Amino acid sequence: MDVKIRRISLFLLLSSIFLTSFSETDQVLNSKKPTPSTSVHSPASSFAFQIKGNVYPIGYYTVNLAIGNPPKLYDLDIDTGSDLTWLQCDAPCKGCTIPHNRLYKPRGNLVKCVDPLCTGVQSAPPCAVTNEQCDYEVEYADQGSSLGVLVRDYVPVKFTNGSLARPILGFGCGYDQTHPGHNPPPITAGVLGLGNGRASIVSQLHSLGMIRNVVGHCLSGRGGGFLFFGDQFIPQSGVVWTPILQSSSVQHYKTGPADLLFDGKPTSVKGLELVFDSGSSYTYFNSRAHRALVDLITNDIKGKSLTRATADPSLPICWKGPKPFKSLHDVTRNFKPLVLSFTKSKNSQLQVPPEAYLIVTKHGNVCLGILDGTEVGMGNINIIGDISLQDKIVIYDNEKQQIGWASAKCDGPSKS
Template sequence: MASSPLRQCSLVRGRAFALLAVAALAVVTAPRRIGGAAAPAARTNDPNWHVFRVSSLLPSPACTASKATSNSSALSVVHQHGPCSPLHARRGGAPSHVEILERDQARVNSIHRKVAAAGASVVDPARASKGVSLPAQRGISLGTGNYIVSVGLGTPAKQYSVVFDTGSDLSWVQCTPCSDCYQQNDPLFDPAQSSTYAAVPCGAQECQELDSGTCSSNKCRYEVAYGDQSQTDGNLVRDTLTLSASAKLPGFVFGCGDSNTGLFGQADGLFGLGREKVSLASQGAPNYGPGFTYCLPSSSSGNGYLSLGDAAPANAQFTAMVTNSDNPSFYYLNLVGIKVGGREIRVPTTVFSTAGGTVIDSGTVITRLPPRAYAALRSAFARYMGQYKKAPALSILDTCYDFTGHATAQIPKVALLFEGGATMSLDFTGVLYVSQVSQACLAFASNGDDTSIAILGNTQQKTFAVAYDVANQRIGFGANGCR
């Protein structure tokens, strides 16, 4: 029997209501979309997202170090302010995050000044004819987010904890007798206690190659003034450097500082890994091969490693090591793009090359980008983070979030793209700088102007085996090099 018009109308209205209910349920249960990208509802298996426990954002109060490599020349790398550091117990309190970031900005400013001054400088023909190339007196600001290694000096070897720095060349430790030395963790290096110690005479090639080399009682004197007004003065000397029981460098040339002031913390000195002849990397090349590899741990409670020679991992992706004749100490590469959540931000490649490339630096904490690139990165990242409460800015970091109340959190992956196709997909610890759970910030900052050189900082380098292949003039990044 045919339905009445009234019954047909009721059936249509019922079906419509059911369809509306299903549609409403779909809206409620479907992942929200933020700026065209799905907000994280269940991203565990999504290759474009990091999912992590919020508790893992903060370092453990105890050292969780483990052996990272078996290379004979390998040194253990630890954060100087973390619980694995030999300076930890006596340092008198670590600097605050604001202090770290302010001093990091001072280091960046000094790198920019050094690059700008070198580009504008005129080479002295008299010095050039002598082959003088080491700008030892023009060091950069030390900052406070540096990593340290422990090395042996002298015979018998005694251990010293020193900052390692790819932005410096000359290595040095404080020595006795000392006219003006800051407080350090270990006893001063005592030349009289080493049977293999020798002063470098004024006529030696190593002294002639120092811009700051001067003569006093036939001893070569050096001077390094850093960008934060820290300074070390002393004698250029030789002695045996011990990296491990089976790895030694006899006749290692370094500075024996007898007048040292500034922001060195309680580290016993500094070892330079720059490109000049006097650096640790260059002096180690005859024994271990040119270049070096290091891996910075994901947390200040972990450890990584530093190895001399060719120790690049099999999974490393390489990009060209760019030569910059104005600044021969620094290592340069070409950053050409950035991906957020699997999508490349819309910035012309020329934005990254305007200032002459990118410096990769072990001592800078936060990566600095040209303003246009940073603005695009910040905007893209923020579009994915709408489910989290915004937090106040932290010093130079202006894009921060509050993860309070979340057991887990998820953020879009950030990948750095380099010339030649190398991709550096950052660990989540390389994307965020965390002062506390309620203030986790995007770990990038703007250079302030497009003419200042970009800098790849150590936060972004965490967990990568970063290989400096000097022989082939390239830099590689091997994922999961350490944790």
């Protein structure tokens, strides 16, 4: 009963926001002549964005952000696994994947080396001459990267109460991109870095006194969802919390240790430290944990009319049935639920039903969406990706240094 009431109240709130604040045209038209914000909003203020995309076949979730003067909409891959927001840049641009008219064009708004924001993206002293431009380089777990220069520009946003703010925020103008982990490469304008480092958009908005240092998302298993900044969307009850672990990589939301349960029973997979990463389509375990999981699943589905589909290139491990599967609904009864139980947090468990670790491909096969991270160069890092975050509201509370989640319907009012 509590869950149903909580979902209804969340949707009443979301419905009003979607109707008044989420129109892409509305956001741009209300930001025609931005001027610097001088008023400080209540720290309880929040704003939200509609999400587009899915785990499969698109492989990422995006939001549209208005940037510039006059403002222009850019679709950005939401990424809690990295810190810096960047756009493909008209500089000229190497490795760019979008048409020239969608590139961001700098206009003398470069960030200098002496700027505190520069030290937020560079660990070493950035440059010998303080008035030089601040360069950046980010590398991702899939071996992709972006190289460019930091800039500042207007980023108009509309709060849930309808008021408009026009903060000037720093982000990267990327003129050299590599995409070895994607084939074909993503056609988004860039990446929205939502990590907890100083260069994060969330951290910058918090430092301006505009929001609590909280970010969250609700990714729908049917595609879409919503992203929010601030604490207004945190359910008042029913959220499972676990602490964020301190890490040498401050932009990572790392938690743990956690033990893996299979069909409610303990397994040999114990003590996993996990990074919550919305920039990763799939979940990744280290080789030892992945091998143990595959063995558990393989032994469990014996005699269930499933055989390995080695010809399906969608993911490394796939199975086929007597006839092609049309949806996950056709196949999930053959697989057991998983649970990640956080041993240092009382009653803190992340439920991972079959829908949160399987996909059905265009070939009609079912594939395991938990991959071997060691095999693709991630070492011992374990990542909770989008596939396992679907149909949950996930909250990253940087003020209380904790991550929370609760089951939720993330489709949005139009599909409720």
